[in-house]
Amino acid sequence: MAKAATSKTGSQGSADSFPEDRIVEIYRTEVLARVMDERCLTLQRQGRIGFYVPLAGQEAAQIGSGYALDPSDWIFPAYRELGLALVRGIRAKSLIDQFIGNSADLTKGRQMPNHYAFREQRFVSASSPIGTQITQAVGAAMAAKKRQDPIVTITFFGDGATSSNDFHAGLNFAGVFAAPTIFFCQNNGWAISLPREKQTLSPTLAGKADAYGLPGVVVDGNDVRAVYRAVREARARAIAGDGPTLIEAQVYRFGPHSTSDDPSRYRPEEAVRKAREHDPVLLLQSELIRNRILTKDSDSKIWEELKAEVARAIEAAENTPAVEPLSFFDDVFAQPTPTLEEQRASFDQLLREGVLRP
């Protein structure tokens, strides 16, 4: 099934070739993601941020697809897409502001870590409920098509999300309305403790595209070039009016599901060790060193530079003031209702009377 689907893909789409001239930049972005991931896990352990969802193992899938997009394309992410945010030029400080929920956080301290929204970068607001972004990406693509904007929407989700209601509705609507959407599934082998094999009997996830009359493609998500090409092809097809594509990037989640998770309860360390042999960041690193594009030294410098950059970002974010105590009453509606105004005023009074402390 996946084969048939892949061949469907091969036959269409005029993809541009991979931008080899930007390979070091791409690598740097992967390293930045890795560095941030490690730092953020520590921050969480130290209680400096409340929660964190790591992406280790999924850098090439995210960054390869990010590079294949146009800046005008709209991204509908899940919660694990830090690498993708970096490709979009979102600064480390902005991400850490969000993890802390301080006054510079664009989500105004309202969301858990990793649930970003960066309108300027067309990085749409993430939520926790699994799969909901999928139909939304389709609707936005239908809207872009109606306005004849030459863009695509792309939505990121996991293997678990293929079981969601929105996966089913989203792919079906996208097919029927030939929406210019890319469905990018990062199959990292796990939905928390449920292994991919128990999520569905379907031999591949890409093969599910058939059920909606759509092409489906499996790619090695540790191969940044393969990911890039698959997304370029899907994008070209969407822009040409030929509709959506489902891409399954096969990766492995190296870390816990989140900082609340203890994977030793459900998977042997051995499996992780084996998967780490295909670590996308290290694969690219050794390739670049092998091909003399980097030396061990210039590579170390990259890591050091980026570690320093992240350290500065953390410091700056931690020195940013907290959110304003009354701000959680804002943005429920464009204009507050009288009910909300009254509640805000009564809360304010409790603060001013000293009944509550901010």
Next chain:
Amino acid sequence: MAKAATSKTGSQGSADSFPEDRIVEIYRTEVLARVMDERCLTLQRQGRIGFYVPLAGQEAAQIGSGYALDPSDWIFPAYRELGLALVRGIRAKSLIDQFIGNSADLTKGRQMPNHYAFREQRFVSASSPIGTQITQAVGAAMAAKKRQDPIVTITFFGDGATSSNDFHAGLNFAGVFAAPTIFFCQNNGWAISLPREKQTLSPTLAGKADAYGLPGVVVDGNDVRAVYRAVREARARAIAGDGPTLIEAQVYRFGPHSTSDDPSRYRPEEAVRKAREHDPVLLLQSELIRNRILTKDSDSKIWEELKAEVARAIEAAENTPAVEPLSFFDDVFAQPTPTLEEQRASFDQLLREGVLRP
């Protein structure tokens, strides 16, 4: 896709042969369904029942599958399965009691017409929301499997229902848990005004089974033997522990979606005329006459007999007393809560004081 699916089916399952010795009985059941259908449309027009969902065109699909089941199998129907109810031995009078919502109605006048429930016949309570019975059938099958009961569950739904959340969840769970379930899709070409081609891009509905790693089969729903065989095979596979099957019976809805619908707004009469050339009841009728199993006379007698039977059933149902005025307070819970008891008492008092009339 459908081909692949069909061949998958062909290779497994040891189906028994069609019970040719019961062909007249099967035909009679189809005729009874057709007669009831016509009478009920009239009853609705005359205001004697409030609503009706016709099944004309789907008799062979329902009755063929009904005969392929064991009486111990559980049926999870939608709202159009009158033919199936007849196979299960449910009497015309019981059905009309339900249409009227009188005191003999097993649903106690609580449901719209066609939303039956006949526990004794393992014909589970139907509801209006599309698709919800699908996951329920899977759960019941899992339960039967756990208890090692040698039965299957079968669920009936339309082409439109393949877009529902429960279709997606139901087929996926059934696959993962190898539930002994048969998914029987009556593709009658329409979901109210939406034609099948606009429901999904998938070339067949049976092909959607692939997405769940399941076999899918297309059958001519006007061919009672083909339907019977497909269900027998699926049943054998389920009982053998080989899991579920999706069957797509291709039929055509001759009448309106329901008595509230005016199909002339969205489809040409021409299409219906063409479809009626494959009227399953008339196909079987002419076959039986051609093969001398019936004569024109004996056939006419069947129709007359059944018309008279239905007329008697209607009369009896219309002479059955109305539901008891306070009965709508019952069965919310096994035992009424104090809140409900109080509401019932206050309603009763309003009746007794003459504020309300029953």
Next chain:
Amino acid sequence: MTELTLVQAVNRGLRVALSSDPDVLILGEDVGVNGGVFRATEGLQKEFGPERVIDTPLSETGIIGTAIGMALYGLKPVAEIQFMDFIYPAFDQIVSELAKMRYRSGGQYPCHVVVRAPYGGGIRGGLYHSQSTEAYFAHTAGLKVVIPSNPADAKGLLLTAIHDEDPVIFLEPKRIYRSLTGEVADGDYRVPFGKANVVVEGTDVSLFAYGAMVPPTVEAAQALLSEGISAEVVDLRTLVPLDEKAILASVEKTGRAVVVHEAARFCGFGGELSAILAEKAFYSLKAPIARVTGYDTPFPYALENSYLPNPARIAHAARAAARTQ
């Protein structure tokens, strides 16, 4: 001015919006070729094309999910749910996504979708074509909830909804879709949100109602008048935002309140109204606050007239309140 039914007024409102704003579009099941199962979208696909009046596959999840995406992109989708009873497959998108999008994105992503749905009993629809679950939506922060009771309001509130900046659940009383007509102004006009309508002025007891319960409540008030009881009838029009001022003003005048709705009583919208009065009009109240509502059972078929509040039940409760000194 034209004499229209409520469903015709909805149709005219949609037509005005589609004509005047290219970003407005309609999507739902059977809304296009068929013109909607209640004919609310009749003729619109013919006039505005299948790209603006879109027949969707049978998935409320898909309808609301894609409508949200369209709204994020800048369009103004008006989604039709065929019956309110079938909104639940989209409940996750509505309460988790639509209601919270602006808030969770720190105001970056307003998400303006209008969800239209016929609601309520009285058409022999049984359990699944009769429900009134407005309380679910009124309890969900971030949603506006609008329920017109007559043709003129239906059009004017719908146009306000379509041009609002927030998500709106727009519930149409199908029981009175065609059973009454009223004068409706031509063209574009708006009935503001958050302004209740005092339909009947009175001094002895305040009757609060909305949607399809307004006509029987007015009927009850008329009956009471002949007994010498002067009942005020307040049509809430929008549950969120709620016109608390008008509600309190009425009870401060009459000292007695009866809340009417056809939804089940327990945890229904009437509870909220009672609570507001019991907190803020406490010193004006001269009698217990009564609720005349549907009962706490699923909606029955054969006995729906027993289930639904009617003028007799409303008058009975109002009479008891008015007679309390």
Next chain:
Amino acid sequence: MTELTLVQAVNRGLRVALSSDPDVLILGEDVGVNGGVFRATEGLQKEFGPERVIDTPLSETGIIGTAIGMALYGLKPVAEIQFMDFIYPAFDQIVSELAKMRYRSGGQYPCHVVVRAPYGGGIRGGLYHSQSTEAYFAHTAGLKVVIPSNPADAKGLLLTAIHDEDPVIFLEPKRIYRSLTGEVADGDYRVPFGKANVVVEGTDVSLFAYGAMVPPTVEAAQALLSEGISAEVVDLRTLVPLDEKAILASVEKTGRAVVVHEAARFCGFGGELSAILAEKAFYSLKAPIARVTGYDTPFPYALENSYLPNPARIAHAARAAARTQ
């Protein structure tokens, strides 16, 4: 007797049920191998096998839909929803099917499913790991709604739920899953539905709470006592069925009522309580009925402590009520 946390008490309750009744089974996401993300099902798959403690694919629609099918067949499924915030993909199955199955089939198909879900704020969970939407379920005829506030009740109410004949929404206050312990009897015992618990007796004002709001309410009552105000704290335990008698008895004694819940105020459960009091305890009331609740915003992350009712806010409202003559 053993000293247990609330989540341990839930675990013990499940274990008792699985041991004593072969028809009981558990299904949900991560409930098996992983023992549940809160460890509520820890060790159960090991003990009872993967056929009775079932790890499902990621679909709440599938979890509740299949649980209903199992219940129709005669089993007693206990479905876990990982967080109450993720119950909405199953909302259609819960409100359209589970709640109405017995009724719509004329009593032929009882449908006894227990749906367990951790609910509420206070764990820095932001919008989607903090919600308390018990009002949606309490408003749905046909569902029982249970919310324990301590380990002993958690186990006893859960066992009652599993052996009840009706569908039960069983909401577990995750904020106090581990933060307090209590003596829990070993083996099987039942805490009956519909019996509120007067946790603190008092004479000046009645404070009504449930679930995770009980501890701060008790704390408020203790603070008030030192000011000479005698507050009674009533733990409702089950919202449906509701122990109206106990509620009315308390207010008949104190004449003043404060309703506490962490859910948003508008159309929340507090509205129903107020309405019951404003109708049936009207002549006992000496002060306006106050509500101390979450605000009408989505649940915030950084400022969750501002959002949630705490002893100070509860005491403030109770003080105002108690001082009203």
